[in-house]
Amino acid sequence: MMTKKLSIQRYLPEQGNAPYWQDFDVPFDDSTSILDALNYVKEELDGSLTYRWSCRMAICGSCGVMINNTPKLGCNSFLREYEGPVKIAPLAHFPVEKDLIVDMEPFLDHLAAVQPYLIDDSRLIDDNEEGTQTYKQTPAQMEKYKQFAGCINCGLCYSACPQFGLNPEFLGPAALTLAHRYNLDSRDQGKKQRMAQMSREEGVWSCTFVGFCSAVCPKNVDPAAAVNQGKVESAKDMLIGIFKG
Amino acid sequence: MMTSGSVDLIWPASITGGAMQQQDIDIVIVGGGGAGLRAAIAAAESARKENSQQRIMLLSKVYPMRSHTVSAEGGAAAVTSDEDTLQAHFDDTVAGGDWLAEQGVVDYFIRHAHRELVQMERWGCPWSRKPDGSVQVRRFGGMKTARTWFAADKTGFHMLHTLFQTSLKYPEIERLDEYFVLDIAVVDGAVAGVIALKIATGELTLLRAKSVILATGGAGRLFRFNTNAGIVTGDGMAMAFRHGVALRDMEFVQYHPTGLPGSGVLITEACRGEGGILVNKDGYRYLQDYGLGPETPLGEPQNKYMELGPRDKLSQAFWQEQQAGRTGKFGDSDVVYLDLRHLGKDYLHERLPFICELANVFINIDPVKEPIPIRPAVHYTMGGIETDANCETCIKGLYAAGECASVGLHGANRLGSNSLSELLVFGRLAGEQASQRAATVAFADSPALEEQAQAQKTRLAQLYDAQGEENWVELKRELVLSMETGCGIYREAEGMQDTLETIRNLQARYRNIRLQDKSQAYNTELMQCLELGHGLGIAEATCLGALERKESRGAHKRLEENFQQRDDVNYLKHSQVFFNAEGPAQLHWQDVDTHLSAPAERAYGDAGKGIKQ
Numbered sequence: 001m002m003t004k005k006l007s008i009q010r011y012l013p014e015q016g017n018a019p020y021w022q023d024f025d026v027p028f029d030d031s032t033s034i035l036d037a038l039n040y041v042k043e044e045l046d047g048s049l050t051y052r053w054s055c056r057m058a059i060c061g062s063c064g065v066m067i068n069n070t071p072k073l074g075c076n077s078f079l080r081e082y083e084g085p086v087k088i089a090p091l092a093h094f095p096v097e098k099d100l101i102v103d104m105e106p107f108l109d110h111l112a113a114v115q116p117y118l119i120d121d122s123r124l125i126d127d128n129e130e131g132t133q134t135y136k137q138t139p140a141q142m143e144k145y146k147q148f149a150g151c152i153n154c155g156l157c158y159s160a161c162p163q164f165g166l167n168p169e170f171l172g173p174a175a176l177t178l179a180h181r182y183n184l185d186s187r188d189q190g191k192k193q194r195m196a197q198m199s200r201e202e203g204v205w206s207c208t209f210v211g212f213c214s215a216v217c218p219k220n221v222d223p224a225a226a227v228n229q230g231k232v233e234s235a236k237d238m239l240i241g242i243f244k245g
Numbered sequence: 246m247m248t249s250g251s252v253d254l255i256w257p258a259s260i261t262g263g264a265m266q267q268q269d270i271d272i273v274i275v276g277g278g279g280a281g282l283r284a285a286i287a288a289a290e291s292a293r294k295e296n297s298q299q300r301i302m303l304l305s306k307v308y309p310m311r312s313h314t315v316s317a318e319g320g321a322a323a324v325t326s327d328e329d330t331l332q333a334h335f336d337d338t339v340a341g342g343d344w345l346a347e348q349g350v351v352d353y354f355i356r357h358a359h360r361e362l363v364q365m366e367r368w369g370c371p372w373s374r375k376p377d378g379s380v381q382v383r384r385f386g387g388m389k390t391a392r393t394w395f396a397a398d399k400t401g402f403h404m405l406h407t408l409f410q411t412s413l414k415y416p417e418i419e420r421l422d423e424y425f426v427l428d429i430a431v432v433d434g435a436v437a438g439v440i441a442l443k444i445a446t447g448e449l450t451l452l453r454a455k456s457v458i459l460a461t462g463g464a465g466r467l468f469r470f471n472t473n474a475g476i477v478t479g480d481g482m483a484m485a486f487r488h489g490v491a492l493r494d495m496e497f498v499q500y501h502p503t504g505l506p507g508s509g510v511l512i513t514e515a516c517r518g519e520g521g522i523l524v525n526k527d528g529y530r531y532l533q534d535y536g537l538g539p540e541t542p543l544g545e546p547q548n549k550y551m552e553l554g555p556r557d558k559l560s561q562a563f564w565q566e567q568q569a570g571r572t573g574k575f576g577d578s579d580v581v582y583l584d585l586r587h588l589g590k591d592y593l594h595e596r597l598p599f600i601c602e603l604a605n606v607f608i609n610i611d612p613v614k615e616p617i618p619i620r621p622a623v624h625y626t627m628g629g630i631e632t633d634a635n636c637e638t639c640i641k642g643l644y645a646a647g648e649c650a651s652v653g654l655h656g657a658n659r660l661g662s663n664s665l666s667e668l669l670v671f672g673r674l675a676g677e678q679a680s681q682r683a684a685t686v687a688f689a690d691s692p693a694l695e696e697q698a699q700a701q702k703t704r705l706a707q708l709y710d711a712q713g714e715e716n717w718v719e720l721k722r723e724l725v726l727s728m729e730t731g732c733g734i735y736r737e738a739e740g741m742q743d744t745l746e747t748i749r750n751l752q753a754r755y756r757n758i759r760l761q762d763k764s765q766a767y768n769t770e771l772m773q774c775l776e777l778g779h780g781l782g783i784a785e786a787t788c789l790g791a792l793e794r795k796e797s798r799g800a801h802k803r804l805e806e807n808f809q810q811r812d813d814v815n816y817l818k819h820s821q822v823f824f825n826a827e828g829p830a831q832l833h834w835q836d837v838d839t840h841l842s843a844p845a846e847r848a849y850g851d852a853g854k855g856i857k858q
Contacts, residue, residue, distance in 0.1 A: 014764045031507050031576070031607070043718045047761035047770045052307075055474040057510045057603060059402055060311040076606050097445065098767045104308065108422075116410045118369035134366040136378030142371055149371050149403065153310050178410075185369060 001027040004079050006037055008049065009089040011096050019096065021087075022046075028079040034088065035063050035074035038100075051100035058218060061154035064091050065100050071159035071216045092159040093168070107155050110171045114179035114197050119190025141186040148181035148226050150219045157213035157223050163206050170206040171197065173213040173223035180226040183233065195237045204230040265698060266450040270419075271299040271683040272676075273439050273454040275426045275481055277309030279401070279665065280647025280672035281460035282408035283361075287676025289415040297684050301417055302452060304424045304441055306476060306772070309409045313462055313474040314668065317401025318513035318599060320393035321365075321665035323358035325382050331355050333389045336842065338663060341387040341555050342627075342656020343799040343811065344844040345494065345819065345837055350634050350653040352841060354663075354670050361669035362394050370407040371396050373596075383596075384518035385662045387555035387849070389548055391518075393662040398513050398599045404665060424450070425772060426480065427705070429457055430689075430697040431488050435641035437689035440701045444772070447765030449705075451698040453688050456642045456679035459485060460672065463626035463648035464783050466776075468732075469725040471623035472504050472511040481649040483779030485630045490638045491821035492783065493651040493835070494628035496790035497800045499659055500734050502559035504622030505607050506578035512600055512619055514661040517552035519596050520544055521585045523559070524616070525566050526573035531581070535562040537850040543587055554849045557658040557800040560621040564734045575608070575618035582616035589613075621734060625664065627655045627800065628790070631821060636675035642682055646675040653819075653838070657799020708774065713757030717774045720751050720758070724777070728784055732791050737804040741792040748784045749829065755781055785830050786822035793832050794820060813844050 003025045011019040024045050026037045035053050042049045053063040056075045063074040066089040068082065079086065094102035157173035158164045164172045171179075179198055183191040198204050207227045214224040272288050274281045285303050292299040305312065324334045334355040339346050366372055366380065372394050373381045385393040396403035412418050423444040430438040430451075438453040461481030465473030486492050502523075503512040517523070522543065525531045530551065533540045537554040541547045552559075563581060566572050572579040585593060585600075590613045593601055597612070604610045604617050630645040632638050632652050638645060646652070647668040654667055724747075731744025755778060762770040796812035797803050818834040825831050 012764065013766055030609075042770075047716070047718075048764065050767050050769050052311075054307060054311050054476050055313065055316050056508065057316060058606065059399070059599075060307075060313075060315050060474060062307065062311045098764075101767050108308070112413050115413075117414050118367070118411075120367075134363050134372075134380055137374055138378040139374050139376060141378070142374055146371060149406075150399075152315075152402070153308075153406075182369070187367075187369065 001029060003027050004082070005085040006041065007085055007087045008041070008100070010099055012048070013098055026079070030078070030080050032079045033075050034065070034067060034072070034077045034079065034086070037079055038074060038088070050098045059152060061152035064154045064156050064159070065089065066092055066159065071156035073154060073156070073218050076218060091155055093161070093165040094155070094158065104155065106168055107153070107158060107172070107174070110175040111153065111178060113171060114175050115190060115194055116178040116182060118182060118185065118188050119193060120187060121189065135187045137186055145181045145184035147221060148177050148184065150221045151177055152219055154218065156216045156218060160212040160216040162210055163208055167202070167206065169202045171202055173227060176204055176230055177221060177223040177226035180230050195234060198230050199234040199237060204234050207231070265702070266448060267453065268450070269300070269453045269688055270302040271454065272301045272456045272458070272679045273452050274301070274303045274458045274460060275439060276312070276460035276462060276647070276649070277303055277305030277307070277420070277422070278312030278460060278462055278647065278668070279314035279405055279408060280668040280675070281305070281458070282309060282405070282412050283669050283672030284458050284460060284646055284676035284679070285412055285418045286408070286415065287673040288680040289417050291677045291680035292417065295684060299417065299680060299683055300419065302419050302421060304421045304426055304439070306423065306425045306444065306480070308422050309420070310406055312405060313477050314401045314405040316472070316474060316511060317404070317665055318398045318511060319385065319515035319518070320383060320395035320400045320662045321362055321404070321669070322385065322388065322393050322660070322662040323362045323666055324355065325359060325380070325392050325394070326390065329390050329392055334392065337388050338654070338660060339656070339842050340847050341660040342658055343847055344817065344839060345656030345798060347634070347653025347838045348841040349838050353634065354654055354667065357670045358666040361666065361673065365404060365407060365669065368407050368411045370403055373397060383515060384546055384548055384553055385660070386514050386517065386553050386559070387549065387660040388662070391548070393518065395515060397595070398515055398597045400665060421450070425775065426484070427701045427775070428697070429484050429488060429643065430694050431640055432689040432693045435689070436643040437694050440698045444767055447768060449698065449702060451694065453691070453694060455683040455686050455688060456644065458675045458679050459630060459643070459645040459649055460647045461649045463629070464780065465623050465626060467725060467728050467780050467784050467787065468498070468623035469729045470504070470509050472501055472509050473624070478776035478780055479626070479649070479783045480776065480779050481645065482630055483782045485638060485643065485645065486782055486786065486824045488640060489824065490640060490643070491631040491823055491833070492628060492786040493631040493819050493821050494657070494790070495626070495783065495787040495822060496794050496820060497627035497657050498623055498732065498787065499556055499625035499627055499800055500560035500621040501624035502556055502563060502621050503583055503619040505603065506575040506580050506618055506620055508607055509622040510603055510607050511622070511624070512583060512603065512617060513597070514556070516583055516585055516597060516600060518546065519592070520546045520588055521552065521583050523552055524582050524584055525571040527571065531566050531571065532559065532562055535565065536848065536852055539851060549849045549853055551850070555658055555660060558849065560734050561802055563621050573618065578620055580618035580620045583619050584616040585612045586614065586616065625659055627657065627659050635678050636671055637678060642686070644675040644679055646671040657801060708758070708771070709760060709763055711757070711759050713759045715754045715758045716761070717758060717770070717777050720754060721773070721777050723747065724751055724780060724784060728787070732788055735802045735804050736791055738792065741788055745785070745788045745792060748781060748788060752781045752785070782824065789822055789830055789832050790820040817844060
């Protein structure tokens with residue numbers, strides 16, 4: 001088996017050191033992912049290496065890291081894709097907690113801030129309700145938001161976003177995309193409530209349309225498109241507000 | 246956060262002494278997957294309805310949207326079309342489980358599944374639709390007709406995110422994300438709280454509670470080759486087990502017929518529901534040789550025939566082909582082939598986009614152009630924490646729901662797409678029951694609780710201090726390999742006996758385990774050790790049940806000549822394994838509720854024609 005050099009940024013808060021780089025030689029073949037490599041290091045070389053992972057099939061969103069300075073999921077990036085040594089660091093723009101683990105709380109707060117759930121005035125389904133019906137939603141209606149509903153909350157787009165790097169209060173690509181997803185849903189009546197969040201300074205207008213968020217998205221959600229459409233909606237909303245006085 | 250300057254390695258204050266955080270919570274839910282989130286919402290609604298102020302706390306060792314529900318692909322079953330009947334869903338589930346399901350529970354399930362799927366729709370779940378805007382259903386294995394709701398091939402992902410996002414609407418649902426629950430506390434036969442470790446800091450928290458719901462998922466990671474996420478380690482099962490709750494029917498381990506070679510990544514049954522076929526290395530549709538034929542024409546899948554047989558039969562057929570030398574090779578793996586090419590690119594990209602992505606990323610195969618090599622992989626734990634029909638265990642106020650539970654729905658083999666519906670139906674029921682109980686009982690006295698919390702503190706301190714020679718990596722590897730060897734698709738006494746001895750030997754060695762990482766913040770090595778400890782208990786229950794069940798039923802298939810048939814005279818019974826602190830675990834047998842449908846022959850394909858199912 002061939003081996004590859006992995007350079008991993010370490011940070012052990014209880015030892016009080018500044019972050020440092022540590023190299024490991026890892027055997028690999030065509031199927032070895034970055035996550036496999038991290039697991040190899042932890043199991044064979046250094047049990048203290050710390051990182052998040054779970055599904056290892058690119059759907060749970062746990063294992064985002066910087067690989068050679070680009071945010072990626074460890075589980076669907078492979079050692080075979082890299083020529084020289086591979087540099088692995090925690091996701092950029094988030095506070096580092098330990099080794100490759102970053103503080104995801106700001107990200108979760110931003111998600112929650114946009115009221116990411118269907119807002120309607122129908123009641124819950126009652127115990128006694130017979131023959132309950134779903135809403136009708138045609139494939140064309142669903143198509144409008146479907147892509148934006150594919151976000152796995154991995155946070156890669158926040159690491160890619162220079163604006164979030166400058167201002168962590170910026171709601172950011174994933175949260176704005178999620179808001180837009182519900183705004184576009186034919187079953188939803190909560191757009192008005194969400195626009196207040198989207199239109200504030202840390203909302204859509206903080207985006208300078210770099211577009212790197214969409215480039216790194218592992219699920220092709222295209223947050224940049226969502227944010228830009230959000231700007232249009234926000235502008236219309238403001239204009240209507242002006243006309244209504 | 247980053248700090249500068251030199252600090253000596255310090256012990257967690259909470260492990261060496263010092264005050265423990267304590268809170269009073271009406272309802273504690275352990276696990277943030279589908280069942281846990283559905284339970285939390287149901288509890289909140291229930292409390293609102295009763296005008297009762299209740300604190301609901303959801304603890305999870307990962308952020309809720311990382312839970313393994315996210316990986317479910319194919320769909321969720323409920324009687325939906327006009328031609329379908331509740332009776333048919335009942336019969337399919339009972340026969341699919343080889344008559345080891347609790348029939349009263351199945352009856353409740355099939356009556357409530359549709360309502361729950363509609364509720365998910367009202368919460369925004371993007372179910373795939375027909376052109377007229379109504380919900381689309383697809384075929385699934387062992388089901389008489391198409392009744393499986395789906396959101397492309399990411400149904401679990403959409404359900405989990407819908408539930409998580411909906412839970413944010415409820416301020417009364419509080420969360421402790423990345424908290425690892427170490428134990429439940431029990432006082433006078435009733436649950437009294439949980440003791441949890443904050444992963445970020447290593448601090449311990451004691452939550453006093455009136456009701457506790459375990460929704461911790463299955464234990465697929467006991468086996469080397471599996472479709473499961475790394476977190477699927479059976480923690481809740483192990484905790485309930487240690488407190489005297491039976492683990493029931495643990496010998497029934499589902500092998501999903503179609504996992505990717507190498508990784509075990511799941512390739513959904515929906516591939517076959519949409520018309521995919523399975524062929525051996527000679528291109529032959531071998532399932533017709535295993536009681537599932539005759540062969541159905543390409544592009545015309547037929548329910549309960551061929552590729553739409555149940556998972557146990559399909560995995561067993563693979564094993565037979567492998568023994569006969571008719572499987573192909575992919576890397577080191579013996580494989581058969583899932584051919585989807587006739588469905589065409591557009592259809593595949595609409596219905597099975599995630600499968601196309603996974604096959605491409607993980608084995609560099611484009612299903613539009615090539616058949617996908619696949620092999621069976623451990624997928625689902627049919628057994629679990631024994632509960633009554635209301636999700637309550639023998640410990641008052643302790644409930645279990647979802648894959649960790651054995652409410653009795655699946656019997657000896659689960660039908661695909663029944664589990665996503667299960668977590669909704671029984672997650673909700675558990676949440677409602679927990680809320681009702683919390684409205685009527687008082688918190689347990691603190692001293693008894695604190696004693697149990699103290700015991701956890703001591704246990705952790707010992708683990709940190711231990712100077713033994715064993716490490717978790719070696720022990721875990723031996724465990725998962727031995728489980729695969731002894732408790733695989735086909736089983737015989739000798740192999741299971743070996744595995745049981747290995748497990749007991751590993752349990753002894755586990756007491757001599759040593760942590761390399763003594764830190765307190767995000768000590769993931771500590772998590773691995775605790776999870777391994779959980780797994781060793783559950784593995785014993787699984788293997789013991791398998792060894793003692795001297796018949797073949799559903800997913801439990803014995804090779805010995807006398808045990809190759811179902812034996813209703815002796816084994817129409819649930820296995821119950823009880824923990825024993827003094828020695829080996831104890832097995833008992835429990836009667837099965839068959840009051841609605843007497844055991845009959847279980848048959849598929851043409852052999853199943855005319856049989857009531």
